[in-house]
Amino acid sequence: MKGVNAMTAAYRVSHLDALEAESIFVMREVVAEFERPVLLFSGGKDSIVMLRLAEKAFAPARIPFPVMHVDTGHNFSEVLAFRDARVEELGVQLIVASVPEAITSGLVRESADGMRNRIQTPVLLDAVEKYRFDALFGGARRDEEKARAKERVFSFRDEFGQWDPRNQRPELWSLYNARVHPGESIRVFPLSNWTELDIWHYIARERIGLPEIYFAHDREVVDRDGMLYAINEFLPLRAGEEPFVAKVRYRTVGDASCTAAVKSDADTIEKVIDEVAATRITERGATRGDDKVSEAAMEDRKREGYF
Amino acid sequence: MTISPEAPSRAMDLLRFATAGSVDDGKSTLIGRLLYDSKAIFEDQLEAVEATSRSRGDEYTNLALLTDGLRAEREQGITIDVAYRYFATPRRKFIIADTPGHIQYTRNMVTGASTADLALILVDARKGLLEQSRRHAFLCSLLRVPHLVLCVNKMDLVDYSQEIFESIADEFTAFAAKLDVPDLTVVPISALKGDNIVTRSENMPWYEGPSLLHHLEHVHIASDRNLVDVRFPVQYVIRPQSTVVADYRGYAGQVASGVLKPGDEVMAMPSGFTSTISSIETADGPIAEAFPPMSVTIRLADEIDIARGDMICRPNNRPAVSQDIEAMVCWMDESRPMSVGGKYAIKHTTRSARAIVRGIQYRLDVNTLHRDECADGLGLNEIGRVKLRTTVPLLADEYRRNRTTGGFIIIDETTNRTVGAGMIIEAA
Numbered sequence: 001m002k003g004v005n006a007m008t009a010a011y012r013v014s015h016l017d018a019l020e021a022e023s024i025f026v027m028r029e030v031v032a033e034f035e036r037p038v039l040l041f042s043g044g045k046d047s048i049v050m051l052r053l054a055e056k057a058f059a060p061a062r063i064p065f066p067v068m069h070v071d072t073g074h075n076f077s078e079v080l081a082f083r084d085a086r087v088e089e090l091g092v093q094l095i096v097a098s099v100p101e102a103i104t105s106g107l108v109r110e111s112a113d114g115m116r117n118r119i120q121t122p123v124l125l126d127a128v129e130k131y132r133f134d135a136l137f138g139g140a141r142r143d144e145e146k147a148r149a150k151e152r153v154f155s156f157r158d159e160f161g162q163w164d165p166r167n168q169r170p171e172l173w174s175l176y177n178a179r180v181h182p183g184e185s186i187r188v189f190p191l192s193n194w195t196e197l198d199i200w201h202y203i204a205r206e207r208i209g210l211p212e213i214y215f216a217h218d219r220e221v222v223d224r225d226g227m228l229y230a231i232n233e234f235l236p237l238r239a240g241e242e243p244f245v246a247k248v249r250y251r252t253v254g255d256a257s258c259t260a261a262v263k264s265d266a267d268t269i270e271k272v273i274d275e276v277a278a279t280r281i282t283e284r285g286a287t288r289g290d291d292k293v294s295e296a297a298m299e300d301r302k303r304e305g306y307f
Numbered sequence: 308m309t310i311s312p313e314a315p316s317r318a319m320d321l322l323r324f325a326t327a328g329s330v331d332d333g334k335s336t337l338i339g340r341l342l343y344d345s346k347a348i349f350e351d352q353l354e355a356v357e358a359t360s361r362s363r364g365d366e367y368t369n370l371a372l373l374t375d376g377l378r379a380e381r382e383q384g385i386t387i388d389v390a391y392r393y394f395a396t397p398r399r400k401f402i403i404a405d406t407p408g409h410i411q412y413t414r415n416m417v418t419g420a421s422t423a424d425l426a427l428i429l430v431d432a433r434k435g436l437l438e439q440s441r442r443h444a445f446l447c448s449l450l451r452v453p454h455l456v457l458c459v460n461k462m463d464l465v466d467y468s469q470e471i472f473e474s475i476a477d478e479f480t481a482f483a484a485k486l487d488v489p490d491l492t493v494v495p496i497s498a499l500k501g502d503n504i505v506t507r508s509e510n511m512p513w514y515e516g517p518s519l520l521h522h523l524e525h526v527h528i529a530s531d532r533n534l535v536d537v538r539f540p541v542q543y544v545i546r547p548q549s550t551v552v553a554d555y556r557g558y559a560g561q562v563a564s565g566v567l568k569p570g571d572e573v574m575a576m577p578s579g580f581t582s583t584i585s586s587i588e589t590a591d592g593p594i595a596e597a598f599p600p601m602s603v604t605i606r607l608a609d610e611i612d613i614a615r616g617d618m619i620c621r622p623n624n625r626p627a628v629s630q631d632i633e634a635m636v637c638w639m640d641e642s643r644p645m646s647v648g649g650k651y652a653i654k655h656t657t658r659s660a661r662a663i664v665r666g667i668q669y670r671l672d673v674n675t676l677h678r679d680e681c682a683d684g685l686g687l688n689e690i691g692r693v694k695l696r697t698t699v700p701l702l703a704d705e706y707r708r709n710r711t712t713g714g715f716i717i718i719d720e721t722t723n724r725t726v727g728a729g730m731i732i733e734a735a
């Protein structure tokens with residue numbers, strides 16, 4: 001906790017210190033109470049912050065659980081390189097649950113539009129079963145989306161990986177109920193109470209490295225339904241589309257076939273913070289084709305076991 | 308009228324508050340206004356709500372749709388669960404636990420209040436205090452929420468009448484005095500018109516107190532923490548399997564209360580062994596003091612046997628060590644009532660135990676506060692005073708003195724559901 005010495009006189013705790021302390025508490029609780037936890041790591045900024053918190057929670061010991069990437073095969077190369085470097089640096093085990101492999105083996109079928117967001121869910125659940133994970137750390141925040149505003153920090157999943165929003169365990173004080181039967185699991189969200197801006201403030205304070213695509217850069221894009229998509233092998237040009245070069249950055253990093261960029265000049269953390277503080281569109285609304293389907297799109301996917 | 312957007316400030320502190328009330332009280336309008344004026348609601352969220360309102364034929368944009376997150380809630384037009392909302396001003400980050408107000412959702416309000424520094428209760432100025440206003444105040448006092456704010460809403464509909472406001476404020480103050488509410492503030496507002504929300508209203512020159520937001524930004528919460536009784540529940544023992552830091556042994560946890568410093572003599576409970584703190588560590592290096600709510604790792608000068616569920620405290624200031632607990636319990640399970648002889652799992656600090664219900668002294672009517680001493684069980688949303696016997700001793704404080712070491716949850720051992728919340732009155 002930086003700056004604590006200067007504030008000791010008043011026993012004052014900043015909001016970032018309070019959030020950090022809460023997240024670390026949650027992570028230690030999981031390691032103490034579960035047999036086989038795993039941290040879902042996509043290389044996105046939230047999972048990067050979560051991994052940093054895990055590093056802090058168990059220092060000077062190594063992180064006592066593996067990380068898992070549910071890999072759609074539609075990746076930004078910068079993000080994959082970042083993932084591998086970070087895992088190497090921390091000395092943690094990386095498990096890759098591969099959607100392309102699951103398509104080949106017949107576990108899932110490619111959807112007509114080529115988007116792999118929804119078919120990630122069976123791949124994730126298959127890996128949970130294979131490795132018998134009983135607790136999965138996810139980087140979701142309650143401010144992201146309104147179905148998430150009601151999700152618990154310890155969110156129960158039945159043996160089918162399903163979330164039942166009407167039948168959630170009450171969560172009081174900081175007493176988290178970690179009891180599950182074999183085959184059931186808990187999704188744990190240590191960043192529940194963080195906002196997008198808290199994440200950026202923390203990244204700045206902790207000097208946490210991020211994949212380059214979070215900062216403004218020139219990229220060849222097309223305008224599709226009012227969103228800017230990078231042209232790449234997973235997102236081919238459609239007839240009549242005219243690609244153009246724009247200065248953009250990514251606010252979220254997901255599947256490269258459904259994550260859009262936003263126009264931006266923010267090429268430093270400070271500029272990104274200013275931009276986030278002034279923005280009037282939610283990050284998922286601005287950048288995720290997958291959430292635009294209906295008002296309940298996220299709730300439906302979460303019920304099925306999406307993270 | 309705008310609250311300045313969340314500035315890139317890193318020196319804010321954090322205030323958690325719970326709101327209680329029903330849709331009719333204007334609670335959603337108030338929350339919608341706080342979120343919108345602080346730019347915590349975004350244009351795409353507002354557009355989605357406007358489109359839904361239009362398609363349902365609502366005459367106005369229904370701000371309740373912003374906060375009702377689950378499909379079932381939107382379809383039924385009711386709030387059924389606790390929703391967490393976030394906004395910030397340059398001074399503070401706020402976490403709202405937005406809870407439904409009806410009696411059938413008492414468990415949700417208890418859940419929201421359990422972590423709150425402040426609770427906000429709304430009443431409609433035209434209707435005055437209702438049974439539910441008293442119930443909300445009682446639950447806040449039961450959960451020991453340190454600050455209570457009564458918002459007398461819809462003042463615009465009573466011509467901003469000072470007389471009406473004061474009569475409601477007086478009645479509520481008299482009621483709260485019986486409840487042991489540490490700090491009460493009453494604010495006349497109109498959530499719809501924005502009176503006394505962000506700035507002082509010109510329509511109520513007779514009101515000399517702060518606007519609601521000013522109060523939320525300035526209410527003094529630092530001293531709500533217990534900095535006297537050192538309580539450090541051990542969560543996890545860090546023992547790296549590494550030659551670089553061989554023989555390292557650190558006790559990780561979050562400070563529940565008190566201030567710990569290197570050199571302090573401490574006692575591990577329940578063993579009673581004493582030692583001295585050799586260092587207090589974080590991943591960023593050693594620190595000079597630890598206090599709530601910091602998560603730290605404590606190292607001791609002597610090798611004594613300490614495990615998860617134990618507690619580090621001071622030799623002359625210790626929690627009770629007891630298997631016999633008396634507590635107020637709020638029951639949260641719809642399928643089976645709590646009954647005498649029932650056996651449950653409980654979680655208290657980082658310690659787990661089993662417990663048997665030895666007796667139910669009384670069940671409390673949350674509306675009238677009448678005690679029914681013939682009760683033999685507690686049903687969903689019922690609250691009563693209960694005697695428990697646990698399999699292992701708890702390291703317990705009175706809840707009124709320490710919310711962290713005085714609270715526990717009750718878990719059904721068959722379903723694994725959290726079925727009750729307990730607040731310790733006495734451990735003997």
